């Protein structure tokens with residue numbers, strides 16, 4: 001995969017940053033600035049929409065990697081224990097505050113919430129350099145209708161793109177259990193790989209860099225149309241090495 005090949009190292013990320021300049025996304029543009037920060041290893045402000053089991057575990061890994069994180073809830077007072085335990089880089093706020101705070105937003109909510117999030121925060125999310133979508137449509141939780149609607153859109157990647165028009169979306173971490181994240185991060189030997197899908201090269205590059213920082217190996221499996229495989233219950237679900245994911249992806253075509 002082309003993106004996968006071009007963002008294997010920080011140096012590659014700088015080259016992509018330079019390429020963004022050529023493409024008119026250079027100096028001063030928001031995605032290019034965030035890409036440069038990611039390339040230089042500078043902290044990025046991460047806003048978590050959804051700080052439950054999966055969002056809480058992922059946000060914790062980003063705090064441990066040195067990034068300021070705002071965990072959000074419709075009841076931010078409930079997040080006091082989580083953020084106090086994580087130290088000064090962790091903050092709690094409303095969803096609106098997390099969106100305002102963030103360079104990069106992670107959406108980790110039941111899929112039923114995605115439409116409302118798009119309506120309320122879609123304009124702001126379209127201005128972010130990267131929106132990582134971890135959310136899955138799950139029939140037993142979200143209902144059959146939403147699962148059917150997502151299928152009609154061509155899968156979760158394209159469905160999220162429809163609900164968040166203009167956002168630079170990358171799907172990631174969709175089928176790695178919250179209970180495994182802390183133990184899998186920085187695994188000894190071969191890293192656990194995270195299949196990712198996105199249409200925007202700068203967003204894919206920034207996501208890849210962030211995923212490496214928290215101790216996983218990103219593997220770009222394609223554009224958002226491949227998001228249909230980035231849900232639990234497909235061959236790409238669960239924990240695999242990068243080589244296994246590449247082999248599985250080849251078998252899907």
Ligand SMILES: NC(=O)c1ccc[n+]([C@@H]2O[C@H](COP(=O)([O-])OP(=O)(O)OC[C@H]3O[C@@H](n4cnc5c(N)ncnc54)[C@H](OP(=O)(O)O)[C@@H]3O)[C@@H](O)[C@H]2O)c1
Nearest residue numbers: 050051052053054073074108109110113135136174177178
């Ligand atoms: N659990 C896993 O192992 C896992 C793994 C991969 C992917 N996922 C996916 O990640 C998503 C979250 O799963 P989870 O297990 O973390 O769920 P969870 O523990 O129930 O947490 C859900 C979070 O979503 C927030 N939320 C719900 N509706 C919202 C809305 N309308 N606006 C803003 N925030 C809202 C909740 O915040 P409030 O405090 O405001 O209620 C809560 O923080 C799901 O789509 C799931 O399929 C889960």
